[in-house]
Amino acid sequence: MRRQDFLTALGISAGTVIFAPFLTSCSKSGALSTDTGTGGPGAIDFTLDLTVPANATLNNNGGYLAASGVIVARTSTGAYVAVANSCTHQGYVLAFNPDDKFHCQNPGAGHGSVFGSNGAVVNGPATTALKTYNTTLTGTSLRVFA
Numbered sequence: 334m335r336r337q338d339f340l341t342a343l344g345i346s347a348g349t350v351i352f353a354p355f356l357t358s359c360s361k362s363g364a365l366s367t368d369t370g371t372g373g374p375g376a377i378d379f380t381l382d383l384t385v386p387a388n389a390t391l392n393n394n395g396g397y398l399a400a401s402g403v404i405v406a407r408t409s410t411g412a413y414v415a416v417a418n419s420c421t422h423q424g425y426v427l428a429f430n431p432d433d434k435f436h437c438q439n440p441g442a443g444h445g446s447v448f449g450s451n452g453a454v455v456n457g458p459a460t461t462a463l464k465t466y467n468t469t470l471t472g473t474s475l476r477v478f479a
Contacts, residue, residue: 366425377403377466378478391475397429403466405477408433415466415477416452422459435463 360426379401381388391413404418406429415463418427420437420477422444427435435448446459453462469476 338479344359362430376479377401379476381405381475381477383475388475395429395431400477402437403477404429405468405475406435406450412450413468413470413475414450415446415468416467417464420446420459421454421461422446422457427463463476 334408337405339370355356369404380390383391390398391407394409394411396408397404397416399405402415402418403415404427405413405415407413408438409431416427416435419425420427420439422437423438423439427448429437430436433450435450435452437444437446437448437459439445444473445456446454447456448459448463449455452465454460467476467478469478
């Protein structure tokens with residue numbers, strides 16, 4: 334093997350070792366998420382203790398929080414809903430508004446998709462619904478799961 338070939342192979346090997354963790358961290362697969370085709374995590378199962386101050390916003394109708402790539406909200410009627418916290422148009426985060434809709438936070442002109450509390454597109458430019466998750470309230474523990 335020529336010296337140049339050896340150094341080239343060594344450089345590629347070293348680059349692979351150094352950059353591999355960064356490349357895998359950008360993928361959509363992993364222990365907490367899978368590619369659902371809607372830009373959101375798939376393998377979700379966590380519980381929120383509603384007595385903890387960080388989760389207290391969910392004790393009021395209209396309250397919401399983001400956890401584990403999911404936005405969890407309490408509608409104006411008191412129902413808990415959970416969807417992927419990523420707009421299906423360009424991946425921006427969402428906010429839950431008092432109108433019981435999820436609003437994309439992309440500030441650009443021609444953006445700002447709106448989704449119903451069931452994840453369906455209400456107003457584009459997004460054309461794909463949000464990934465939705467199940468919620469179960471047991472006492473003061475709110476479980477969110479796929």
